[in-house]
Amino acid sequence: MKIEEVIWFDRYMILSELGRGSGSIVYLARHQKLGEYRAIKRISKDTDSAWQIREAEILNHLKHPKIPDIYDMEEDEEAYYIIEEYIEGESLEAFMLQSSFITPDFIYHIIMEVAEILDYMHHLKPNPMIYQDLKPEHIILGKESIKLIDFGIASYLGESGNKFQNYGTPEFCAPEKVKEAKVSIQTDVYSIGKLLEKLICAEEEQKSRYLMHIAKRAMNPDLSERYNSVRSFMGDFAKQMQSQNNSNYQKHLLKKIVVAGSQPRIGTTHLSISFTEYLNQKNIMTVYQEKNPSENMRMTIQSGGFTKEGGLYRRGNFYGMPVYGEGIEVKAPQNAVSILDYGADIKGALREKADLFLLVTGSREWEIKYADFAYDKVKKEDSLVIITNYGNIPQAKQYARRYAQTVYCFPLDLNPFLMTKEKERLFEGLLENKGENNKKYWNCRKCPRQWNNALIRGIGKLCSKRTE
Amino acid sequence: MALANYAASGLSEKTAYLELHKYGEMKHWKKPNEKGYFEDYRIHYYPDFKQEQIPILLNYGYEKIIMDFGDAYSVYREEILRCDxxxxxxxxxxxxxxxxxxxxxxxxxxxxxxxxxxxxxxxxxxxxxxxxxxxxxxxxxxxxxxxxxxxxxxxxxxxxxxxxxxxxxxxxxxxxxxxxx
Incomplete structure (x- = not known):
């Protein structure tokens, strides 16, 4: 018999077979009058159909946009027919197998949507319901939202909890089910923790240990240690995701970086230009603003190679704004990070409300007293970071001990417009606050240099042979 | 004025503005000092400037001198022809x-x-x-x-x-x- 020609119950044209289960076949059908697609589950009467009928009854009771609707139920001599909402999309399991786009944002949406469904079920009245079979296979990724399917082993929960049969997917099965102990809403909490763990492990980017911590707590075999409800899990999860997003975008939240030097000609402009280059290379729109009277920026512009964009001058990744007089009103673009180069004008720099205050100091013997003097003035700045110039590591260490504060070491550098590995590492460390608390001195030179020198490469090879 | 302002504030150049038309508006704005100018936003404004003083001013070290002739261009033909x-x-x-x-x-x-x-x-x-x-x-x-x-x-x-x-x-x-x- 050709499926296409079959019309069931005078209104459903059967289009194709969607899948087969134990004793049941699911067909795709189209309502002839409404033109809408339906999934029709045909359950043979020869098999144990009671639980499948029960599932239909449960679904009929559940009214949630992320749970499939039951439209009708029919019966003939051979089988029962459950007419359900047809859900388009692929399962999360299939998606995870194929896709390399598991991002923190994706995890957040999936977990929150699943948690929302479970929370709805757990708060059903008069009797809460537990789902008990949460796994990626049962989550369908639709166009607008997810849908949770297969409520075959969902059950209503009595006041004292249910003693439940041990079935479900072993991997996602809570220990209490294995032990045939009482199941409760915490059984679903375990499954969502397991789902979160799966998603974290599939994530392409760096795995968050805080999220893993939440997953572990949700999966704790000890019920007293496990989240007591999906809602408390959701609360922790949302909070963590929020703070993680904040830390991810911390670099963008830096709006104003103030650079001041302990004395004139100490390298504030060099550092500021390098930092601007670095941030722009990282696609964080950053504008260098000259706030000192040296007019270095203007002279650099006059030397050529810059294009003018509004009031900004651009060269490659660098955007700069020279000192403008009172008769000009030019603002850095909205959402751009501003690096304000105050040169040796510490007083002026302190007037700014900086998100990051960089104090550049010299490292030669005759420069130390200026550094001390400048530090004394700025030490109350919350966001103070000290950078010592000329790559002088011993002096950086000395400053770190003297000020009991992290001191970063700016390498000897020829061209501020050219990004080097050393500078990149320095700024990376500086933004991530790598020297905080545990380390009082941070040297960008600890990174392995690029082995582009033939002699060094040769020595490296010899060394590796010896160790072999 | 906009040009003078751009030269002074935008290009950071030493700039003078000479009022050479006969409407004499500038003196109503600010009073010039004994050197014959007043300063506003780094521009030296010379109200009611006399034509014969122009050569002297050229030696004051200004990087930009903006001369406002108004509609009297025919009177200042020689000066205009000398302008860059x-x-x-x-x-x-x-x-x-x-x-x-x-x-x-x-x-x-x-x-x-x-x-x-x-x-x-x-x-x-x-x-x-x-x-x-x-x-x-x-x-x-x-x-x-x-x-x-x-x-x-x-x-x-x-x-x-x-x-x-x-x-x-x-x-x-x-x-x-x-x-x-």
């Missing part, structure tokens, strides 16, 4: 069109030599602008309306750069339809 950039503002409103045409016509006379001034106009009416451009073989630059010449915005920079910068000299001269007398 010659900017003529034309009013292209229908009731002022005759004055614009007269200026364009005058500047093509023999006594003005073969000068290539920058003709500029604010809110030029396209029809009239095209008509004059065609008739006199000139190009009229449209300049934006500057709300406050003492506080320029980034969008005004392009025009200022064009006028003060090198590109100002590169204005292409169209072939005149009227033979120079």
């Amino acid at each position: 950039k010659k900017i003529f503002l034309l009013n292209l409103n229908p009731w002022q069109e005759y004055a614009a045409e007269k200026t364009a016509e005058d500047l093509q006379k023999k006594e003005w030599g073969n000068i290539h001034p920058i003709y500029a106009s604010v809110n030029a009416q396209n029809m009239i602008k095209k008509e004059i451009e065609k008739k006199y073989g000139i190009q009229i630059m449209e300049i934006p309306f500057i709300k406050n010449p003492r506080l320029l915005q980034a969008e005004d920079f392009l025009c200022m750069d064009f006028i003060l910068g090198q590109s100002a000299a590169k204005v292409k001269k169209r072939k005149s339809l009227i033979p120079i007398r």
Whole structure:
């Protein structure tokens, strides 16, 4: 018999077979009058159909946009027919197998949507319901939202909890089910923790240990240690995701970086230009603003190679704004990070409300007293970071001990417009606050240099042979 | 004033503004010092400036001297001819069109030599602008309306750069339809 020609119950044209289960076949059908697609589950009467009928009854009771609707139920001599909402999309399991786009944002949406469904079920009245079979296979990724399917082993929960049969997917099965102990809403909490763990492990980017911590707590075999409800899990999860997003975008939240030097000609402009280059290379729109009277920026512009964009001058990744007089009103673009180069004008720099205050100091013997003097003035700045110039590591260490504060070491550098590995590492460390608390001195030179020198490469090879 | 402001605040150049027209507006704004100027936003404004003092001022070390001749361009012909950039503002409103045409016509006379001034106009009416451009073989630059010449915005920079910068000299001269007398 050709499926296409079959019309069931005078209104459903059967289009194709969607899948087969134990004793049941699911067909795709189209309502002839409404033109809408339906999934029709045909359950043979020869098999144990009671639980499948029960599932239909449960679904009929559940009214949630992320749970499939039951439209009708029919019966003939051979089988029962459950007419359900047809859900388009692929399962999360299939998606995870194929896709390399598991991002923190994706995890957040999936977990929150699943948690929302479970929370709805757990708060059903008069009797809460537990789902008990949460796994990626049962989550369908639709166009607008997810849908949770297969409520075959969902059950209503009595006041004292249910003693439940041990079935479900072993991997996602809570220990209490294995032990045939009482199941409760915490059984679903375990499954969502397991789902979160799966998603974290599939994530392409760096795995968050805080999220893993939440997953572990949700999966704790000890019920007293496990989240007591999906809602408390959701609360922790949302909070963590929020703070993680904040830390991810911390670099963008830096709006104003103030650079001041302990004395004139100490390298504030060099550092500021390098930092601007670095941030722009990282696609964080950053504008260098000259706030000192040296007019270095203007002279650099006059030397050529810059294009003018509004009031900004651009060269490659660098955007700069020279000192403008009172008769000009030019603002850095909205959402751009501003690096304000105050040169040796510490007083002026302190007037700014900086998100990051960089104090550049010299490292030669005759420069130390200026550094001390400048530090004394700025030490109350919350966001103070000290950078010592000329790559002088011993002096950086000395400053770190003297000020009991992290001191970063700016390498000897020829061209501020050219990004080097050393500078990149320095700024990376500086933004991530790598020297905080545990380390009082941070040297960008600890990174392995690029082995582009033939002699060094040769020595490296010899060394590796010896160790072999 | 906008040009002077751009030179002083935007390009950080030592700038003087000379009021050479006879309307004497500047003295009502601020009182000049004993040296004959007052300062505003790093610009030295010389109200009611005398023509014979111009050579002296040229030796004061200014990087830009903006001379405002008003409509008295014929009186200051020699000075204008000596200027590096010659900017003529034309009013292209229908009731002022005759004055614009007269200026364009005058500047093509023999006594003005073969000068290539920058003709500029604010809110030029396209029809009239095209008509004059065609008739006199000139190009009229449209300049934006500057709300406050003492506080320029980034969008005004392009025009200022064009006028003060090198590109100002590169204005292409169209072939005149009227033979120079």
